[in-house]
Amino acid sequence: MAVTIKDVALRANVSITTVSHVLNKTRFVSEPTQKSVIAAVEELNYLPNAVAQSLKGKHTKSIGMLVTTTLNPFYAEVVKAVEKYCYLEGYNLVLCNTDGDFKKTDSYLKMLAQKRIDGVIIMCTEYNDDSFTTISSQSTLPMVVMDWGPIDPHLDRIQDNSFQGGYMATQYLLENNHTSIGYIGGPLDKLPALNRYNGFSKAMADAKLDINPHWVIESDFASEGGKTAMAKILALDELPTAIFVANDMMALGAMCLAQQSGLKIPDQLSIIGYDNISFSAYFSPPLTTINQPKNRLARIAVNTLIERLREDRPLGRTHLIEPDLVVRDSVAKLR
The missing domain is CATH 3.40.50.2300 (Response regulator)
Known part of the structure; x- marks a missing residue:
């Protein structure tokens, strides 16, 4: 049979009400009595009925x-x-x-x-x-x-x-003397993707650089999407020197295809990601990225x-x- 609050009260030699106050912390109970009740709970392996507690109170925790x-x-x-x-x-x-x-x-x-x-x-x-x-x-x-x-x-x-993150990523590429910069992002009808793109655009505008529309690819935030987007860029006659990829999973797919195509990263193509997922430090090469805390x-x-x-x-x-x-x-x- 399941242990009840009555069993705990009998073992601790207190009332059921006192056991309830100790467990729910709803009223002051002396320290010796608290210790007696807790000891009885542990000895009997008593588990309060969460459903019953939720019906009595406002919260289920x-x-x-x-x-x-x-x-x-x-x-x-x-x-x-x-x-x-x-x-x-x-x-x-x-x-x-x-x-x-x-x-x-x-x-x-x-x-x-x-x-x-x-x-x-x-x-x-x-x-x-x-x-x-x-x-x-x-x-x-x-x-x-x-x-x-x-x-x-x-x-x-x-x-x-995300706007600041997009600006920061692009600014870092500019500080490293890249002016031919591409962008692979998520769906622009989603707020994080739109803000990252807007940050990219603002940084390019502040640097008085035009954005090559052929180097801007809208994708889906997945690694396969990054790979597909990179394939579109690699098919062009002229390539950027750097690409801001708006999340690390797409960056993984993009880097993979670029390397399979014979490009050396970062010697021939620089890539910066976004999110700082835990294993981005273990990409080959380790990925420079924007950290979301x-x-x-x-x-x-x-x-x-x-x-x-x-x-x-x-x-x-x-x-x-x-x-x-x-x-x-x-x-x-x-x-």
């Missing part, structure tokens, strides 16, 4: 997270950090992969609401402002959105300053959602996370 896919190392690293901060705050994390499917996202939100999840962190950059409005209107769950989302007084957003991104997202839960009202804030440059070996300095 569980947070849901919707993410496009954990196959992408960037998302996987963010999820790992989110889970760490949830654990430190005493929350469980329920992870849902949406696979870029709007219907699947809607289904997961309904499922999480039925399970009385306290709130949701959303990191699905494939959706636009209109689709998010549909998502938010169908769910009463408190939400924090990472890396995208419309300006909304009822929504908290945690965003990488994933640990800080996760910490602020978790803390912001918990603040929303405690305040019991939407705060409508936007936290902008500043990127930084990580210099490795994939960019050559031209004479």
